[in-house]
Amino acid sequence: MKVWIDQDLCTGDGLCEEIAPAVFTLLDDGLAYVKEADKVFSDPGGPEGIVNIPDGMLEATIEAAEECPGECIFIEE
Numbered sequence: 001m002k003v004w005i006d007q008d009l010c011t012g013d014g015l016c017e018e019i020a021p022a023v024f025t026l027l028d029d030g031l032a033y034v035k036e037a038d039k040v041f042s043d044p045g046g047p048e049g050i051v052n053i054p055d056g057m058l059e060a061t062i063e064a065a066e067e068c069p070g071e072c073i074f075i076e077e
Contacts, residue, residue, distance in 0.1 A: 002076045003061055004041075004050040007031045009072035016068055020060035023053060024073075032072070050076070 003023060005016075010031045016024035017032060025035050033040050034051045041049045053061050053075070065073035 001053045001058060001061075002050050003034055003053050003065075004074050004076075005032050005034055006072045006074065007033070009070045011070040011072075013069050016064040016073060019064040019067060020057055022057050023051070023061050024064060 005024075012026065012030040012032065014026050014032070017026050023034060024032050025040055026032050027040065027042075033042055034049065035041065036051045036054070041051055061073075061075065065075055
């Protein structure tokens with residue numbers, strides 16, 4: 001499974017980072033981005049903005065998407 005964020009919809013609330021810090025991070029621009037290990041993917045929705053959900057993080061990633069007030073987190077197979 002993969003996940004990406006549409007930064008145009010992001011409210012910068014930070015719930016995703018609280019719920020799944022291994023997958024999401026907020027940057028200085030106040031928006032959330034997906035990450036793999038130490039690499040942050042900043043191409044919104046593009047090939048560089050989609051990451052594989054790490055083992056053991058699927059449930060937290062789904063919860064983050066469901067709780068997101070901006071509804072900007074998208075999970076794909």
